[in-house]
Amino acid sequence: MQYRRFGRTELSLSNFSLGTMRCLSSPQVFYQTVNRAIELGINHLETAPSYGRSEEYLGLAFQRGIPRESVYVTTKVLPTINSVSADAEIRASCQHLQTDYIDCVAIHGINTPEHLTRSIEYIVPELQKLVKQGVIGHIGFSTHGSLDLVLQAIQTGLFEFVNLHYYYFFQRLAPAIAAAQAQDMGVFIISPGDKGGQLFTPPARLMELCQPYHPLSLTYRWLLQDLRVTTLSVGAAEPEELELPVGAGSESLSAEELMVIDRLQAHLETTLDTDFCSQCHACLPCPEDINIPEILRLRNLTVGYEMADYGKYRYRMLENAGHWFPGKRGHHCTECGDCLPRCPQQLKIPELLFDADDRLKSGNGRRLWDH
Numbered sequence: 001m002q003y004r005r006f007g008r009t010e011l012s013l014s015n016f017s018l019g020t021m022r023c024l025s026s027p028q029v030f031y032q033t034v035n036r037a038i039e040l041g042i043n044h045l046e047t048a049p050s051y052g053r054s055e056e057y058l059g060l061a062f063q064r065g066i067p068r069e070s071v072y073v074t075t076k077v078l079p080t081i082n083s084v085s086a087d088a089e090i091r092a093s094c095q096h097l098q099t100d101y102i103d104c105v106a107i108h109g110i111n112t113p114e115h116l117t118r119s120i121e122y123i124v125p126e127l128q129k130l131v132k133q134g135v136i137g138h139i140g141f142s143t144h145g146s147l148d149l150v151l152q153a154i155q156t157g158l159f160e161f162v163n164l165h166y167y168y169f170f171q172r173l174a175p176a177i178a179a180a181q182a183q184d185m186g187v188f189i190i191s192p193g194d195k196g197g198q199l200f201t202p203p204a205r206l207m208e209l210c211q212p213y214h215p216l217s218l219t220y221r222w223l224l225q226d227l228r229v230t231t232l233s234v235g236a237a238e239p240e241e242l243e244l245p246v247g248a249g250s251e252s253l254s255a256e257e258l259m260v261i262d263r264l265q266a267h268l269e270t271t272l273d274t275d276f277c278s279q280c281h282a283c284l285p286c287p288e289d290i291n292i293p294e295i296l297r298l299r300n301l302t303v304g305y306e307m308a309d310y311g312k313y314r315y316r317m318l319e320n321a322g323h324w325f326p327g328k329r330g331h332h333c334t335e336c337g338d339c340l341p342r343c344p345q346q347l348k349i350p351e352l353l354f355d356a357d358d359r360l361k362s363g364n365g366r367r368l369w370d371h
């Protein structure tokens with residue numbers, strides 16, 4: 001395990017962090033998973049009031065003998081308008097966690113301009129008071145917002161770290177990594193194994209293209225060789241799920257790894273040919289609020305790498321997860337044509353959206369918690 005400075009928090013975090021939203025089948029499994037994470041060198045645990053009984057089980061794990069001082073703990077507060085005060089939320093979290101100090105608090109999902117305004121005007125000032133009182137250590141945020149919104153939030157200078165969705169298969173937020181570094185912020189990558197492509201269970205095509213590497217190992221390597229990234233979260237459901245990830249090193253990518261990454265990109269472009277969406281986002285806005293780039297990203301991955309299960313998992317969240325996954329599905333396209341002249345690839349966007357909808361629709365499903 002390697003450790004990196006978490007930006008200007010000056011904490012030294014392990015390259016991997018344990019996200020504790022999945023190891024909740026019992027307090028025993030939770031304890032064993034945390035214990036194994038610590039044995040492997042993980043020193044950062046991430047929880048939230050909205051992760052079911054995660055805070056409570058972590059409090060029990062501390063009671064049962066996990067030394068509180070052996071780990072840094074991050075929990076969250078919501079920026080929504082009807083949430084209770086941040087002060088009350090943090091004090092409730094301290095009670096659940098059976099601790100009087102929380103190392104890091106992230107505002108949970110600055111996903112809209114209203115969330116950012118509320119954070120700046122109310123939540124950050126409340127949290128800053130708690131920092132002065134010694135109840136919490138550092139303030140950051142997580143987000144599902146647009147690139148512009150993420151950049152605005154970073155540029156306020158109010159936050160010491162950011163929790164981002166940034167993966168090999170989703171590089172839209174690359175400028176946010178650079179902006180965070182310019183502000184000397186820590187960068188925590190949210191669940192690259194799952195949200196970054198469901199890479200614990202990759203399709204055969206992707207496995208074959210990544211040979212001799214496992215797609216999960218390759219994605220961890222791709223992230224960790226970027227020294228601007230501090231730590232990657234692993235949402236293990238049980239201790240055994242921690243073994244593969246923590247084996248990934250953080251040295252520069254080897255010639256063979258670079259060759260595999262080039263092969264992945266070349267295969268995507270060749271397979272999609274004239275249907276390849278470059279993810280430039282120039283097609284937006286759509287009057288029907290269709291999330292064109294995200295739908296075509298999922299189509300890219302489904303056609304190119306046979307990542308249909310991942311595509312369905314994410315597509316299902318459109319129209320089901322509010323501001324956590326905004327925009328409408330492809331079948332709402334009225335073929336108005338507004339987006340067409342804006343697409344530098346001259347893609348037949350309506351046709352591709354209907355095709356993506358056919359490939360990816362699979363009922364509404366219940367939304368899994370998504371940071």
Ligand code: SF4
Pocket residue numbers: 285286287288289290292332333334335336337338339340349350353
């Ligand atoms: S053609 Fe479809 S996707 Fe494009 S702007 Fe009109 S409704 Fe939106």
Ligand code: SF4
Pocket residue numbers: 276277278279280281282283284292293296342343344345346347349
């Ligand atoms: S403008 Fe075209 S290439 Fe760019 S994201 Fe939209 S559909 Fe994809």
